[in-house]
Amino acid sequence: MTTTHADGEGSGGRSAPFDTDVLIVGAGPVGLALALDLRHRGVRFRLLDASDGRVEHPKVGTVGPRSMELFRRWGLAHAIRTAGWPGDHPLDVAWVTAVGGHEIHRLAFGTSDSRPPLPWTPEPEQVCPQHLLLPLLARAVGVHPDGPLRHGRRLDGLVQDATGVTASVTRLADGTRRTVRARWLVGCDGATSTVRRLLGVDAPSRHPVRVFRNILFRAPELDARLGDRRALVYFLTRPPDLRYPLRSMDGHGLYRLTATAETARHQEPMALLRSAVAVDTPLEVVSEHVWHLTHRIADRYRVGRVLLAGDAAHTLPPAGGFGMNTGIGDAADLGWKLAAELAGWAGPGLLDAYATERRPVAERGLAAAGANLRRTVDRTLPQEILLDTPEGDRARAALARQLGSEAVHTEFDAPDLHFGHRYASPLIVTDPDGDDGDWRSGALPGARAPHAWLSGGTSTLDLFGTGFRLLCFADAPPPDALTDAFARRSVPLAVTHCHDRLVARLYGRPYVLVRPDGHVAWRADGPPLDPGLLVDTVRGAR
Known part of the structure; x- marks a missing residue:
């Protein structure tokens, strides 16, 4: 396999009036992920x-497999896997009358150390x-002070103009107010954005x-008491x-119980825990948190030079x-597009x-999560159990x-939700010879480019993430035009010639163009008749 790079790695102009190019508001998982992508x-x-x-x-417990692929790109997958969760702790899901009580149903997922590798990703959840x-x-x-992340800063206002955004910010430690001038602003500041x-x-x-009310508690001897x-x-x-999850939070004795706020209001936390845990073991309440479960999608994701991401855009x-x-x-999705704007090669679309x-x-995730929730809420639980x-x-x-008949496993094993979405936008070129199929078995326009192992132990996914990547298979001639x-x-482009027949069969066409976010932009049996038109399409200039 050989790789060459075309010229055109633009870095964008810098202008003195701007404190930064992109101002991100909110340092939760999404704001930090966007920061990592921009740094990349x-x-x-x-x-x-x-x-x-x-x-x-x-709050959040599991980083999904597609997210882990992205963290692999940003160089953090290994750090996340070794952050503290024990590799020998079961990943099973069990329906029980109480922890240590009667077990009714179990989904066995093994452990992080023992589960078999998945054929479609190098990075399981x-x-x-x-x-x-x-x-x-x-x-x-x-x-x-050494890095760009600044805690204790509250956004109070913002004003846009033709070239940027001026944000009014208060430093909470002393009430100091200042403005921050950026070319773009992204709200990653949660459900109450x-x-x-x-x-x-x-x-x-x-x-x-x-x-709902979450009760965080410690039970340092519970795992040992439960055994297998x-x-x-x-x-x-x-x-x-009690009909909602109680889950291990760190594999070392920290747990979280979820109950309706109405239930928690009428029972002391320890009384709830003693109902939920049938094993005679020490329990210690750490904290409580009331939260609102909502189903929302913002009417707009962009207003001028300000964009929304994460829970600010959808809960x-x-x-x-x-x-x-x-x-x-x-x-x-947003990181590479902002980078293109700043580098000057993005089209207006x-x-x-x-x-x-x-x-x-x-929308798809909201529907699936809502269906999962409905199963739990509507399930009849007779006292006789x-x-x-x-x-x-x-x-x-x-x-x-x-x-068993409700397919409850889909709440915990849903690769289609993590990998199966396909973008249908003006940036994606459909395949005139047909682009139907499954994300596992082909490089479909708009879909995530599939994983396959290459020689040397790298994944095809490791080829993607900076600029565009053109994969040329078998004897496909160099597409110089x-x-x-x-x-x-x-527009940044790297060309990779791949002679692996299994990878060629998976990708399905002699030419496959993959975007900087790892999604397929175009595929064909031969070079495009109008190369300029293709480039303008994938960069949003058509």
Whole structure:
């Protein structure tokens, strides 16, 4: 395999009136992911967050496989895998009347160390809750004063003009106010986004809001007491009050119980924990957190030079773990487009395609998460399942059959949701010879370019992520006219000639053009008849 690079790695102009090129508001997983992608592309950015950076009540638990592929690109996949989750801890999901009580149904997923490799990705999902993940990402981005991440800064206002955005910011430690001037601003500031509010963008609720309470607690001896009954997630089936997950947060004795706020309000936290945990073991409440489950997608993802990403653009129910991972996908889609704008080779339609491409992904995730939630909310839990009698045995067996028939595994094993979306935007060229198929078995226009192992132990995914990548298979002649068209427009392109027959069969065409975010932009049996038209299409100039 050989690789050559065309000229045209533009870095964008720098102008003294600007403090930075991209101002990111919000240093959660999505804001930090966008910062990592911009750093990967050599883009100046600043990241502001109102918090002090501490995560006292972690929320997110699992980094999905597509997100792990992106962290691989940004050089952090190994760090996430070794952040603290023990490789020998079961990843199973068990439906139980209580932890250590009657087990009704179990999905066995093995452990991080023992699960077999997946054929479609080099990076399976990884348990890494926020209290482990965010400090890791923040260190990689760089915390002020040496780096661009600045905690304790609150956004109070923003004003746009033809060339940039002026943000009004307060330093919370002393009340000092200042302005930050940027060419672009991205709101990654969560479900109650200040940026979205300042833009006047609505995010109407699709369903009634539900209020939950999370109880974070320690049970240092619980795993040892459970032995081979350990799991990652224990779905409680304890009528009338407990039907939501209790999950291990770090594999070392930290857990989180989720209950409705109404249930928690009428019971002390320790009483709830004693109902949820049947094993006689020490329990210690660490913290409580009330949160609102919403189903929202913003009416707009872009207003002028300000864009929304992550929960600022969409809030998904946590059932399935799609929310954070959808936001990290937003960051990967948006990062290369902002870099192109700053480098000067983006067409006028490039940034507009951000919402066109990412909104359907949020819609799809919202529908799947909502269906998962509905199964849990609507499931009938008869009191008899709690009985230590033959009647209880029959009731539990009936519930087990119901769970088996409901395909509950799709909440925890959903590769189609992580990998299967295909962008349909003006930036994607459809295949006139047909582009139907499955994401596992072909390089489909608009889809993530598939993983395959290359010689030397690298993945095809490792080829993608800077500029465009043209893959030429077998005896495909060098497409000189196409590389010249990219160079004339200063669009970064690398060409790779691959002679691996298995990879060629997977990619399906002699020529496959992959975008900087790793999605297929175009494929064909021969070089394009109009190379300039193709380049203008994929850069948003048509």
